Amino acid sequence: MLDTLKNSFVECTGRERARVLLDKGTFRELLGPFEGLESPHLEPQGIVPQSDDGVVIGKGELNGNPAVVISIEGSFQGGGIGEVSGAKIAGALEMAFEKNKSGNIIYPIFIFDTGGVRLQEANYGLLSIAEMSAAIVALREYVPVIGVIPGKIGAFGGMSINAGLCSTLIITREGRLGLNGPEVIEQEAGIMEFDSTDRKRIWNTIGGRQRVAAGFADIEVEDDISSFREAILSAIQQGAVERPRSSQVERYLSFIGSVNTSEVLTPQKVQDLWAESNRYNSDESSKVTDSSVIKIKSRGHRWFNLLTAGSKNIGVAPSVLCSDAIIGGKPVRFLAVVPDESSRFPRARSGEFGLEQGWMIAKHIRDAIEDDRINEEKRAIIAIVDVPSQAYGYREELLGIHQACAAAVDAYASARLAGHPVIAFIPGKAISGAFLSHGMQASRLIALDDDGVNVHVMSKQSAARITQRTIEELEEATKKVPSMAYDVRSFEKLGALHELISGIKADEPAGADRDVIYKSLITAVEDIQNSPRDLSRRLTSNFAKEGGRSASIIVRRKLAEQWY
Amino acid sequence: MEKLSFRFPATQTLESNAHVGVVGSGDLEILMEPSEQGYADVTVRTGTTGFNQIWKTVLERFFSNNDVSAIIKINDFGATPGVVSLRLSQALEVGRNAGYAKK
Numbered sequence: 223m224l225d226t227l228k229n230s231f232v233e234c235t236g237r238e239r240a241r242v243l244l245d246k247g248t249f250r251e252l253l254g255p256f257e258g259l260e261s262p263h264l265e266p267q268g269i270v271p272q273s274d275d276g277v278v279i280g281k282g283e284l285n286g287n288p289a290v291v292i293s294i295e296g297s298f299q300g301g302g303i304g305e306v307s308g309a310k311i312a313g314a315l316e317m318a319f320e321k322n323k324s325g326n327i328i329y330p331i332f333i334f335d336t337g338g339v340r341l342q343e344a345n346y347g348l349l350s351i352a353e354m355s356a357a358i359v360a361l362r363e364y365v366p367v368i369g370v371i372p373g374k375i376g377a378f379g380g381m382s383i384n385a386g387l388c389s390t391l392i393i394t395r396e397g398r399l400g401l402n403g404p405e406v407i408e409q410e411a412g413i414m415e416f417d418s419t420d421r422k423r424i425w426n427t428i429g430g431r432q433r434v435a436a437g438f439a440d441i442e443v444e445d446d447i448s449s450f451r452e453a454i455l456s457a458i459q460q461g462a463v464e465r466p467r468s469s470q471v472e473r474y475l476s477f478i479g480s481v482n483t484s485e486v487l488t489p490q491k492v493q494d495l496w497a498e499s500n501r502y503n504s505d506e507s508s509k510v511t512d513s514s515v516i517k518i519k520s521r522g523h524r525w526f527n528l529l530t531a532g533s534k535n536i537g538v539a540p541s542v543l544c545s546d547a548i549i550g551g552k553p554v555r556f557l558a559v560v561p562d563e564s565s566r567f568p569r570a571r572s573g574e575f576g577l578e579q580g581w582m583i584a585k586h587i588r589d590a591i592e593d594d595r596i597n598e599e600k601r602a603i604i605a606i607v608d609v610p611s612q613a614y615g616y617r618e619e620l621l622g623i624h625q626a627c628a629a630a631v632d633a634y635a636s637a638r639l640a641g642h643p644v645i646a647f648i649p650g651k652a653i654s655g656a657f658l659s660h661g662m663q664a665s666r667l668i669a670l671d672d673d674g675v676n677v678h679v680m681s682k683q684s685a686a687r688i689t690q691r692t693i694e695e696l697e698e699a700t701k702k703v704p705s706m707a708y709d710v711r712s713f714e715k716l717g718a719l720h721e722l723i724s725g726i727k728a729d730e731p732a733g734a735d736r737d738v739i740y741k742s743l744i745t746a747v748e749d750i751q752n753s754p755r756d757l758s759r760r761l762t763s764n765f766a767k768e769g770g771r772s773a774s775i776i777v778r779r780k781l782a783e784q785w786y
Numbered sequence: 787m788e789k790l791s792f793r794f795p796a797t798q799t800l801e802s803n804a805h806v807g808v809v810g811s812g813d814l815e816i817l818m819e820p821s822e823q824g825y826a827d828v829t830v831r832t833g834t835t836g837f838n839q840i841w842k843t844v845l846e847r848f849f850s851n852n853d854v855s856a857i858i859k860i861n862d863f864g865a866t867p868g869v870v871s872l873r874l875s876q877a878l879e880v881g882r883n884a885g886y887a888k889k
Contacts, residue, residue, distance in 0.1 A: 233810055255805040255817055268787040270831045270861050272809040273817055297810025 229447040232372045232396060234241055236295030237373070239333055242447050243291055243454065244282035252784045253310055253777065254277040261304045262773055263343050267699055272298045273408070275306040279314045279781070283327065285455055290318055292712060293333040296375040300342025303381065305705070308350020309777035315357035315367075316778070317785050322364035329458050330361060332388065333370045337403060338379015339654075341689050345705040348654070348679050349718055349760065350774070351380035352631075352662035356757045358636040360389045362466060363598030366390050368457045370450065371397035371430065371439070378403050380658050380679075384627030389466050390457040391439040392450065393430035400428035400440060401624040401655055402614050409684045410614040411569060426489040427620050436489070437477070437496040438467070462608050467625065468599045468632035471588055473499055475581045478621060483566040492620050506707075519561040519648040520573050521674065521729060522608025526558040528649075529606065544583040546601070550744035553601035555590050557583060557683075559609055559660055569615030575656035579625025587633035591640050598601045602643040602747045603634070607661040608650025611681070627659040634663035643750040645743060649728050652677045665759065666720035666746045668739075669710050672728040676724045677713040717766025720746060720759070790830040790841055794843070794849035797824065800856045802882030809871050814862040814870060816877040821857045832862035840867060848874050 227472050234242060253259055255273035264271045276298035292311050294301045311332075312418045318330045340348030342343040369388030371377050376398030377385040385391060385399055402410075404418035417423065426432055433439040441456075443449040477499035481487065518524050523543070530545040537544040541562035545557050561573040570576030587603055594600045600756070603763065615622060638644045646652075646661035648669035653676065661667065669675055679685075686693045700706040704715045714722050721742055726735045753759065761771055761778070798831065800820040807815040826849050834868055844867045852874075865873070 256803055256819065257817075265787065265831070268833075270787055270809055270833045270862055270863060272815055273805070273859070295808055295810075297808045299809075650797070 224560060229445045230445050230746070232374060232394065232445045235297070236276070236293045236333070240278045240280035240291040240293040243331065243451060244280060244284055244289065245286070248282035250281050251258045251354045252281060252314070253781060257780065259777060259780070261306045261343065263304060263346070263703055263705070263743070266702060267342055269342060270662055275310065275595050276303060277307040277310045279310055281785070282449065284331070284458070288328040289331055290314055290328055291331045291333065294335045296335030299340055301336030301375050302521075303336060303338065303347040303350055304340040304343035305346035305350065305771075305773045306355070306777055308347055309774040310781070311414075312350050312353035312357055313778040315354055315361060317781060319357055319361040319364070322361060327363050329368065331370065331431060331454055332384075333377045334377035334381060334385055335372065335569045336377060336379075336381045338381050341680060342686050342699070343703070343705050344368045344679045345677060345713060345716060346774075348380065348658065348662070349572065349716060351718075352658055353757055353760075355631045356635055356663060358384060359632055360639060360756070362383070362387070362389050362462065364462060366460060366463055368392065368454055370454070370551055371399055372445070372450070373397040373430070374430070378386040381656060382624035383655065386438075386625045387466070387468050387504075387632060389463040390441070390460070390522050392441045392457070393433060393439045394442055394443055394445050395430045396445065397430040398424070398428045399430070399433050399624065401612060401627060402619065405688065406680070406684050407616070407619070409687050410611075410681065415569070415614070417672050418614045427616065432489050432493070432672045433568070435493040435496070436622070437499075438625055456577060465697045466632070468628040469636070469706065471581060471584045471629060473627065474625065475585060478581060481621065483617070487617050487620060488609055489620065492783070494680055520608055520731050522558050522573070522606050523560040525608070525647070525649045525731060525734055526556060526560070528607050528731050529739065530556050531736070537586070539578050539582045541570070542579055542586070544586040549740050552744060552747055553599065554604050554743070555586070555695070556606060557586060557686060558606040559656075567590050567613065567615070567617065569618055570613035574611050574613040575609050575627065575659055576618055577621055577626045578625055580623070580630045580659055584629035584633040587637050588635040589641065598622050599639065600642040602645060603637050604643075604743065605634070605646045605664060607646050607648040607652045607662045609653060609655065609656035609660055610651045611653045612655035612659075627655055630659040631663055638663060638665055639755050640781050641755065642659055643706070643747045645750070647739065647743065647748050648675055650674060653678045665750045665753070665755070665757070667718055668721045668723065668742055668746060669713075669719055670726050670728045671710065671722045671724040672726070673709070674728055676708045677710060715765055715770050717763040717770035718760040719765075788832050788835045788838075790829040790832070790838060792842065793797070794826040794828070794846070795824065796826045796849070796852045796855040798855060800854055800881040801883070802881055804877045806811060806841040806877045806880060809861045809863045812864055812866070812869065814836045814860055814865040814873055816873050818877045819857045820881070821855050826854055826858060826867050828858045828860065830860040830862060834862070834864050838858050844870050852878055854881075868877055870889050
């Protein structure tokens with residue numbers, strides 16, 4: 223019989239999606255529903271868990287090519303990433319990396335259907351997403367990491383950054399890709415900035431067709447199983463991509479630079495600018511800002527000035543400071559994101575991590591990698607982290623803020639893999655997408671023990687709105703679940719911190735404080751030079767082993783057992 | 787969230803594990819595992835509280851029509867009684883047909 227009806231891929235459940243992509247009879251699920259690996263954090267909060275925690279890991283073959291499919295079930299908790307689901311994904315990517323590295327080719331196919339971090343597990347999601355990023359960047363050198371956004375939910379939050387790191391991104395017209403969901407932008411920036419009920423505007427901003435036309439995705443597919451398979455196969459045949467999107471700093475910088483921010487920006491205009499950016503030559507941004515004339519407006523800025531001790535700021539954008547120095551005989555490059563009242567992008571004037579910040583951070587890191595290419599000793603890259611949030615805005619989404627974040631993530635991870643000791647020093651706020659982009663790829667995280675040091679995934683107001691709780695209910699929940707709390711002491715219990723330093727005047731640091739931090743940085747650099755270049759330390763620390771990351775560790779162990 | 791337990795006598799064992807559904811709006815997830823105990827042991831976790839009697843009625847009806855000795859876990863996200871019965875039938879069909887695979 224002639225089969226003229228199309229076979230919808232979008233309508234499939236997460237498990238069916240993994241199964242139908244693979245050749246018939248080859249699908250084998252790892253860590254399936256009967257393994258008893260559900261989230262341990264939901265039931266205590268009165269939320270019904272799902273047996274697979276909303277992630278399916280399937281091994282099999284695609285046209286005879288060994289493949290591992292990671293498929294997120296968007297219907298369960300909006301595809302949100304918690305500790306178990308996050309560890310399943312990160313663990314699968316890490317395993318795929320190990321296998322490819324040792325010569326056994328296996329193609330990773332990553333199906334996104336997620337709102338980002340699962341707010342009920344908050345910082346566990348943040349940590350897992352950073353671990354996925356690290357694995358994608360490492361893996362991409364060997365095989366293409368193929369991202370698929372079929373649609374229903376799409377790829378949002380920190381997971382949009384991971385989509386931005388993929389070698390090839392396949393999307394349907396119904397697929398959506400953006401850092402901040404419309405509701406969150408409306409909550410954070412007001413209804414004038416983005417009306418979350420304006421469907422047409424949403425599709426024209428973050429919908430699949432616009433994303434392909436404006437340089438943020440590669441292949442638009444029809445919602446048909448065979449179309450998805452064909453698109454994935456073409457990506458496999460293409461092989462590892464030499465210059466993934468998130469590493470194309472020059473082109474995107476000129477693209478962002480060509481935007482006239484005093485005009486209304488339409489989706490069509492963005493498509494035109496993207497097409498032109500291929501030819502556009504940017505050297506207009508070569509003027510260097512003298513940081514001494516910028517008024518100090520943030521804690522991060524104060525620390526930057528103190529730690530760089532008068533070294534010249536070579537940052538190009540006023541909001542991104544960059545300076546080379548020698549501490550304890552070791553070459554280092556300091557980077558900080560600071561407020562800039564006169565930024566062309568109004569939503570990124572208070573120190574938020576936005577478009578220019580992402581691409582500029584990436585540029586400064588990549589310059590250092592290039593300069594040190596032949597040097598035996600690679601300079602340390604030190605991110606000074608005081609970032610209140612990512613920038614929430616319509617223009618930001620239209621111009622792909624998720625991709626700017628991915629560029630920074632990619633640069634930090636690439637520096638780490640190239641042998642640069644990468645350290646995040648956290649004297650202030652480390653929030654959400656901003657922290658993922660600026661800090662979380664560091665080999666070591668060093669924070670100050672201070673009330674002004676916060677680590678979290680979303681403001682309380684937005685988190686309350688999205689999880690449909692009152693702020694009081696939310697605060698009640700954070701008392702029971704350390705990963706949901708905002709303070710750095712709670713974050714420390716998750717095991718990701720290398721050091722928490724007390725007795726420092728975080729707001730008004732002086733010379734003595736600088737000496738303490740220098741000492742800690744130098745020790746960390748030496749420690750890094752004798753350890754693996756991945757993020758494994760976060761899972762082997764005492765806090766992690768003693769309960770902070772129990773589920774993450776068990777998931778990885780079981781995954782390795784079942785991987786054959 | 788509420789956790790409910792039920793037990794119904796049974797004689798016939800299930801052939802294989804069965805897993806159906808998702809914990810998504812208006813739906814539920816069911817896991818059935820074969821058991822030699824001679825009971826259908828049902829544990830329900832539901833986000834919609836206060837429906838004990840309805841669960842009891844729906845499950846009693848299902849297990850009086852279907853003799854199955856199994857451990858059954860139900861993770862519910864606001865499924866209606868009709869959806870619950872359909873999913874139970876589906877799970878049973880999967881569990882009685884070892885090797886059955888969707889699509």
